[in-house]
Amino acid sequence: MLYRFLTALGIQPLPSRRAGWVVTRCPLAPLRHQRGTDNNPSFGFRVGAGGGRCHCLACGYSGTLARLVADLRQAVQHQGLALAADFAAAEALIEAAGGQAGGLSLGDTGPDIEALANGARAAEHLFPEWWLNQFPPAHHQGQLHPYLQARGVDMATAIALDIRFDAGRQRICFPIRDFNGFLRGLHGRSILPDGQPRYLMYRYGGQNCPSIWHGESWLDPDRPVLIVESVFDAARVFPHYPNVVDPLTADLMPEKIRRLSGCAEYLLLFDNDPAGQAARRKLRQAWAGARLRDLYLPAGCKDPGEAPPALLASLLGTLASPSADFRLG
Ligand SMILES: [Zn+2]
Structure with missing residues (x-):
């Protein structure tokens, strides 16, 4: 479901080492990043438990998928963001999934982004x-x-x-x-x-x-x-x-x-x-x-x-x- 959602928005998923996340370049980078680009892909879509949210480590953007669609639509219509997106199709997919983006498994190969997104879980971790x-x-x-x-x-x-x-x-x-x-x-x-x-x-x-x-x-x-x-x-x-x-x-x-x-x-x-x-x-x-x-x-x-x-x-x-x-x- 998430891949169809990304395709509808014209966002390219990238090979990921981050467990629990689909990584992309930040679609809002032209507006929110200093150089207007996201060369070290910083944007992630949460999958599995807690899915249905996305997050940018570079500009701090964070929101639900529905929120992202609304923000991208606004940016395309009023701020000149260039994105080949089918917003109606993306919204239909969110509705069909009940707001969730689960159902994808990417393996468990790197906890860094997950740890960033879940500070509480790592809160007691001490380094000797x-x-x-x-x-x-x-x-x-x-x-x-x-x-x-x-x-x-x-x-x-x-x-x-x-x-x-x-x-x-x-x-x-x-x-x-x-x-x-x-x-x-x-x-x-x-x-x-x-x-x-x-x-x-x-x-x-x-x-x-x-x-x-x-x-x-x-x-x-x-x-x-x-x-x-x-x-x-x-x-x-x-x-x-x-x-x-x-x-x-x-x-x-x-x-x-x-x-x-x-x-x-x-x-x-x-x-x-x-x-x-x-x-x-x-x-x-x-x-x-x-x-x-x-x-x-x-x-x-x-x-x-x-x-x-x-x-x-x-x-x-x-x-x-x-x-x-x-x-x-
Ligand atoms: Zn960003």
Whole structure:
């Protein structure tokens, strides 16, 4: 049923290594992705139990099949999206299936997307400390790894964030620890120009913990929490404002948003692009009623990871001390 549905919408299913999902390129990429493309196919249609939903890891789109049809129809009719779709046929298939898209089995060969979609199930998964010890620190005798130097990360931050190096995979790695300090993952950035994927969420025992934020272990929820997009954004911002976290993936799943609820205040510093704007909207909606401020970098500066230190200092310096409200509170 799902393949007929995809065909009706003009969406091409791709060979998939992801259990429980049919993977495609994001059909909304021309509107929702920064470059208008989805070259590392990020869109998935859930099959089997929990079927009938789709999800984009790149732009965060999430919805039922009926919702997708409505959004695509809207995009084709009013926003110039080019898609050879037969919407009536797609809707008829949804109706015939009672809203479900089950009935497809793709084998069980890779839990990554499933884990991303089901943070609660992986919530208790711990990585042992001895596992982390296979990756040495990304500095030695006062010398930072050249990649960290090139990205403008300083030694104090490399030590504070416990940044590691995986020589086998040629990745700079950030240990991910939860609110209790337990090791819950490792996030590795390829240092090779064409290294794919650029970011790897390491697994232990076949699982990772996608609902954990990078920075939970040093976070002070009683002070304004700065949220940036990536590990390198956090590493660059850390010297100026240490109460910073990043979500590791563009996908802000409900379980992840719940984990960070109840902080005194949120400061959002996402990238100046459609994905960043979508993330701001999503958090503002999820934390309605919370104190929340949007921070912006000047036009031409893509993200905090690329901002000059002086700019970060002037943007974040005034935030570093608690505001009068908090002193009085
Ligand atoms: Zn997308």
